[in-house]
Amino acid sequence: MKSTEGILKYLKQLDARAAVVAISAGDGVKHILHVDETHDSETIVHPRRKEEFLLGRTAAHSALRQLGSEELVAVRRGARNEPIWPDGFTGSITHCYPWTVVAVARRQQIRAIGIDLENMERMKTEDVRGVICGPAELNWVAERDSVERLTRLFSAKEAIFKALYPLCSRYFDFLDVELKWTKSADGFSGALLTTLSSDLIRGFGFRVVSHRSDQMIFSYLIAGLTVSKCAPCAAGSEIQREVSD
């Protein structure tokens, strides 16, 4: 598949600090699971969703091993379905059938990661722009390539949620973040429009890398070790420097 080959090639050169593992459901990969993860999977009713969960944990253990973790420690499921990484590690998981992608890093180097893989076909059938986009984002989507642009925004915002939720334990909506496309950087700069915690305050800025390969959009955000504050909606914080390093 052209698109997934492109994504995999891209993932390999993404960030030297993160171990990135991608598995396809069709590969017949043998599950690597901790007993607690098997237990967590028992609450998932839908068979395909359960298989994705198991592949995600299998990929997570493979990534953790690449980073030198020798023991099989469970990646449990938190109260709002967030993965609870073993001490000293952070990461993120995404599924887009048949693909599961996991990125993991040492917490000494990276504070949080958010990744998301999305198929543009999904956006052709649902008009969710009112749910996802603020006024400036709506104008950007309406200019041209609407399906691609909407998918890029949607995927980037999901990656942001996955990176920031574990840091604040607070749900936030698509309209709580504003993104602006930065062509030269192949991604978005963005900022929080609402305060989520004492350090994730309104105006907190970040960058999300957004990569298209055929019909697939992959989004990636890393949050650095220190949190720097920036002017409202003027992206360009510690996170921005980290991504472009």
Ligand SMILES: CC(C)(COP(=O)(O)OP(=O)(O)OC[C@H]1O[C@@H](n2cnc3c(N)ncnc32)[C@H](O)[C@@H]1OP(=O)(O)O)[C@@H](O)C(=O)NCCC(=O)NCCS
């Ligand atoms: C949680 C959410 C982002 C997952 O995205 P998705 O496209 O549905 O699904 P994906 O396959 O890409 O990702 C699923 C993985 O996300 C991770 N995840 C789920 N909830 C999470 C949370 N609260 N925090 C961090 N990661 C989470 C899990 O690892 C999950 O995989 P797993 O169940 O196998 O462990 C999405 O369902 C959601 O709730 N979105 C609304 C909130 C939001 O995006 N706000 C926008 C803020 S700008």
